[in-house]
Amino acid sequence: MYIKKILIAASVVGLLVLGGVSIYIYNVIFSPNTAFESETQSLYISTGSTLQDVVNQIHPYIQDTDDFITVAKKKGYASNVKSGHFVIKKGMNNNEIINTLRSRNIPIKVSFNNQHRLENLAGRVAEQVEADSLELLSAMVSPxxxxxLEVSALESLKYYIPNTYEFYWDTSGKEFRDRMVRYYHEFWNESRRKKAEKANLSPFEVMSLAAIVQKETAKVEERPRVAGVYLNRLKRGIKLQADPTVIFAIQNQNQDFETPIKRVLYKDLELDSPYNTYKYKGVPPGLIAMPDLSSIKAVLNAESHDYLYFAADVENPGYHKFAKTLAQHNRNARAYQNWVNKQKIYR
Incomplete structure (x- = not known):
């Protein structure tokens, strides 16, 4: 009888211990372990991170770090940390948090507008993804x-069409570059190619001309008319004579793209550069900037008219006066030159 009581007592103690252990394990694994008030919290885990790196980052957002580490090790996460952008939800337990960090890398939105050069683009994208500007630029200019692709660095600007894209945060420079090339080819679908052919332009020439349109006017609604002027000049074999190409030629020659040039001088028109459209006919051999979608669409859907010239409209800042004859254009141009002189803009 005495032995029986001992056995019963031992069994009860064992059950209590087992129950306590079970409750502890349950609490460690399945009890909520978040410590933020918002509905979600984003975590950006860098490539090559260790469990300790993750702990250092997640610490402000969980209640019990030790329990998190325990579950992470039990589930094998410590030896298989994933990089990327992860979103944990309010009230998640350690099991759910670890599962999220192991397999739910969520894409982010990456946006860039018309950038002047690849260096500018690399810097803008680096603000949004893990890769730094040096890694991105190195990938873009890799020989x-x-x-x-049989292009120069300047020609390769065409592949980076300004827009908003979905990328994984831990995308590498090469992955970003290659993805943009794929998107470029998707952008140039049959419909857009037919429009380019109708204008007697290749996709590259459309992009190069769109870059000039982009620089000529900031008014989106005016861009189809400006594009129409350049298409008319191309059809008639007239030089484009676009001031932005001269500015680019000067900056490219000096390798100084930071110093602004507000006025093109007559001596500048003699600069011997394939980008100087006062000296050479046709579309420049590369993009002077990165055109956005509105400028590309403006060239593909250019306004049909008989204008061959345009000059800044001093009475309507930001817009231009268009002319069909040189005499009319010269009057418009003189009005602009007089205004520039009054403003004492000499360069």
Whole structure:
């Protein structure tokens, strides 16, 4: 009888211990372990991070770090930390948090507008993804990459069409670059190619001309009319004579793209550069800037008219006066030159 009581007592103690352990394990794994008030919290885990790196980052957002580490090790996460952008939800337990960090890398939105050069683009994108500007730029100007596409660094600007895209935060420079090339080819679908052919332009020439339109006017509604002027000049074999191409030629020659040039001088028109459209006919051999969608669409859907010239409209800042004859244009141009002189803008 005595032994029986001992056995019963031992069994009860064992059950209590087992129950206590079970409750502890349950609490560690399945009890809510978040410590933020918002509905969600984003975590950005860098490539090559260790469990300790993750702990350092997640610490402000969970109640019990030790329990998190325990579950992470039990589930094998410590030896298989994933990089990327992860979103944990309010009230998640350790099991759910670890599962999220292991397999739910959520894409982010990456946006960029018309950038002047690849260096500017790399800097803008680096603000939004893990890769830094040096890694991005190195990938963009990689000789093997440019050779595979048979383009120069300047010509490669066409592949980066300003827009908003979905990327994984831990996208590498090469992955970003290659994805943009794929998007470029998707952008140039049959419909857009037919429009380019109708204008007697290649996709590259459309992009190059769109870059000039982009620089000529900031008014989106005016861009189809400006594009129409340039298409009319191309059809008639007239030089484009676009001031932004001269400005680019000067900056490219001096390798100084930071100093603004507000006025093109007559001596500048003699600069011997393939980008100087006062000296050479046709579309420049590269993009002077990165055109946005509105400028590309303006060239593909240019306004049909007989204008061959335009000059800044001093009475309507930001817009231009368009002319069909040189005499009319000269009057418009003189009005602009007089205004510039009054403003004492000499360069």
């Amino acid at each position: 093997s990459f440019l050779d595979s």
